[in-house]
Amino acid sequence: MSVYVYAITKAAHPLGLDHVKGVGEDPAELHAVSSGELTAVVSEAPEVLSVSRRDVEAHLTVQEQLWADGAILPLSFGFVAPDEAAVEGLLQEQAEEFSQRLDELTGRAEFNVKGVLDEDTLLRAVLTESAQARELNDAIREGGGTYEDRLALGELVAQEVQRRQEALGEEALAALRPYALAEQVTPPSQQYFVNASFLVDGERSDEFAEAGGELAEALGEGVELRLRGPLPPYSFV
Template sequence: MSVYVYAITKADHPLDLEDVTGVGEEPAELHTVSNGGLRAVISESPEDLSVARRDLEAHHEVQEQLWADGAILPLSFGFVAPDEDTVRALLEERAEAFSQRLDELTGCAEFNIKGVHDEDTLLRAVLADSERARELNESIREGGGSYEDRLALGELVAGEVQTRQSALAEEVLTALRPFALAEKVSPPSQQYFVSVSFLVEDERSEEFTRAGGELAARLGEGVELRLRGPLPPYSFV
């Protein structure tokens, strides 16, 4: 019987799971598999497992409930093992590494920061600061300008946008790094100019949150910083 694995904990974790259920339309009972000083929280794997809101929420609710009472190694959604013996073997094989990582994550939480730059505000700033961009833009707006002018304007604006967003991303990282133990930075995307997870000690959580709020206010018009946390350390397992 295949089993769904939610997280790995040490044997002394309280494992309070009374108020949560596992994945699946009719979730099986949550229980544990033990080996030495480690335990894995599992349930019978449902046949109808899907990347749907119901199952994603159940997965994270189990992990957050566990994390509230002690350090865990949260597994990614959809981790299914062939059977309980396979899970026991994994706990034995990786016992030292799992135990060490649990020690390192004890008393820590993850915070996610995502930065969004309003496109219109950004474009206005580029035009305000670049005489060449203004000249090209005016020419094109008045019905003139060649294909080469349009291409040049597009390249100029794209370069300026990338430069400004890279500088903003570095400002965010530089401001918040002093409050964190570690970071995981994702590549910038069309939606976010910065997307980063920080590992923060519990005793510095308020300080980190306050610094994030002050930074968001300082970055000014058109820039939004979205902060989520504290969360289980999903990015640092």
């Protein structure tokens, strides 16, 4: 019987999972598979596992409930083992590594930070602060300008947008790094000028959240900073 694995934790963890359901249309009961000082929380794997909102939320709910009572190693959505013996074997083979990582993550949480720029506000800033962009835009808007002018304006705006995104991203990272123990940073994209996860000591969670709020205000108009946390350390396992 294949089993779906949610997380690994210490055998001493209270595993308070009453009234929590796992993945699947008809979720099987959550239970523990243990080996030595480690435990994996599993359920019978559903015949059909869909990447649906229901199943993803169920997966995360189990992990968050466990994490509320102690350190865990949260597994990625969709981790299925052939049977419980395979899970026991994994716990045995990786016992030292898993135990060490659980000790390192005890009392620590993840915060995820995403930064979004309003395109209209950004474009206005570029046209206000760049005389060259403003001249090209005025010429094109008044019906003049050449194809080369339009191309030049597009390239100039793209360069300015990238420069501003990178500058804002570095500003955000610099402001939050002093409160974190580690970070995982995704390169800036068209959607987010910053997308980073921080590992934060539990005693500094309030400080980190406060710094995130102050940063959001300091970044000004047209900039939205989305901060989620504290969360289980998904990015640091």
